[in-house]
Amino acid sequence: MRYFLMIWVFLLGCLMPIQASLNAKLGSFLKAPLMAALVNFVVGGCILLVVVLGMRTPNNLLQAAKEAPLYAWIGGSIGAVFVSSIIFLVPRLGSALSFALIILGQLAFSLVIDHFGLLGIQVQPVNWGRIFGVLLILAGVLVIQKF
Incomplete structure (x- = not known):
């Protein structure tokens, strides 16, 4: 099982430069890297919303979310900085x-x-x-x- 998970993570790593290249291409068409990052998160958010609704997440989700420590909410902002930055950097580096x-x-x-x-x-x-x-x-x- 461990080797399967290691292969899965490796394949996920392979997706990162593909995503970055596609986002950079979108940024060049839009002439705005931040707009490309926004599109990335909107599309991803819509897909996750459909998946979460399809999984019939328990009703106590909002209560559980309120109990999470404040620092646990920073991940989304880190993701936004990462995606926005990589859209700008991949074409240059x-x-x-x-x-x-x-x-x-x-x-x-x-x-x-x-x-x-x-x-x-x-x-x-x-x-x-x-x-x-x-x-x-x-x-x-x-x-x-x-x-």
């Missing part, structure tokens, strides 16, 4: 360099989150193997940027 840097940032900060157990994540101490893995990604970023 290219997809490979943009996503190499994204992966580097994700892994570097993931080590911090894991090590300190931030945001309710189970503590997984940083070790030299994990640091070496991030350094290999950094080396990859430098190679991609050079060539």
Whole structure:
């Protein structure tokens, strides 16, 4: 099961540069990266609304949402910054360099989150193997940027 989930996550990762390229193309047609990001979220929101309604979500959803900590609501704003930024950056840096840097940032900060157990994540101490893995990604970023 673990390998299936790992393959699934890998395939989800493959979708990210496709999404970014499509959003960048939309941004160039609209001549407005922020409008392309808005379209992205409206389309995604409509799809999620249909799925949630189709799943017949329990009626206590609003009550449960009110009980969530304030910081749990920040994810949507992070998504908006990410999508808007990537629409602007991919045409300028290219997809490979943009996503190499994204992966580097994700892994570097993931080590911090894991090590300190931030945001309710189970503590997984940083070790030299994990640091070496991030350094290999950094080396990859430098190679991609050079060539």
